[in-house]
Amino acid sequence: MPHLENRVVDPSTGRTVERGVIGELHTRGYSVMQGYWNDPDKTAEAVDPDGWMHTGDLASMDEDGYITIEGRIKDMVIRGGENIYPREIEGFLYTHPDIQDVQVIGVPDERYGEELLACIILKPGAAELTAPDIDRFCRGRLAHYKIPKYVEIYREFPMTVSGKIRKGEMREAAAGRLRAGPAAN
Structure with missing residues (x-):
């Protein structure tokens, strides 16, 4: 969607992975929540200081930027x-x-x-x-x-x-x- 950023990150290193590699989907932009109401601890778990929301979804991104959800990290x-x-x-x-x-x-x-x-x-x-x-x-x-x-x-x-x-x-x-x-x- 316009004005949104997505990336796929290796959960153990925090680094963006190559296209086609599975990692955790992160997203940020105007439509992404800023945090949980009156719960700064839970917010810190889900949204990092740079505004990236850690979705908990395992995903891969193809060469054209299309994202495929592969599962959940907890699974x-x-x-x-x-x-x-x-x-x-x-x-x-x-x-x-x-x-x-x-x-x-x-x-x-x-x-x-x-x-x-x-x-x-x-x-x-x-x-x-x-x-x-x-x-x-x-x-x-x-x-x-x-x-x-x-x-x-x-x-x-x-x-x-x-x-x-x-x-x-x-x-x-x-x-x-x-x-x-x-x-x-």
């Missing part, structure tokens, strides 16, 4: 030092003929920090899918570190009243189940 999984964007894996898993819906989340892991869990809703009449089934489907088509270690089958995902999937709730519940013992699959 990014760091497995063994590798940044993994669940939306990419979800997009791939949607190509499986038995998957109706899928959400990929990170769950705690002693060795890698986080591991991937694919939460799957099956198409009606589809056979049950297990972690080895998903591994075979992904092997050779996704980088090895992007293949979900765990698979859980859902009838439906927990949703907010506005229709958003509660990934945080799913992450907490899955972490509790994994602490209690091996994954069901």
Whole structure:
């Protein structure tokens, strides 16, 4: 939009990334909020001293300046030092003929920090899918570190009243189940 600036920044360094590289979307201009009402601490988290609002969105910018939202920073999984964007894996898993819906989340892991869990809703009449089934489907088509270690089958995902999937709730519940013992699959 006119009179607005956007940039994509590496969240760990604060430096603008090259075109095509995923980072956090920052924006500033006349239509960007100046801050939260009577909450300077929350404002300082969201808007830096130069007026850039840190959106929390993971995005990339192409050569023409068009921005593609790739996901949310809080959804990014760091497995063994590798940044993994669940939306990419979800997009791939949607190509499986038995998957109706899928959400990929990170769950705690002693060795890698986080591991991937694919939460799957099956198409009606589809056979049950297990972690080895998903591994075979992904092997050779996704980088090895992007293949979900765990698979859980859902009838439906927990949703907010506005229709958003509660990934945080799913992450907490899955972490509790994994602490209690091996994954069901």
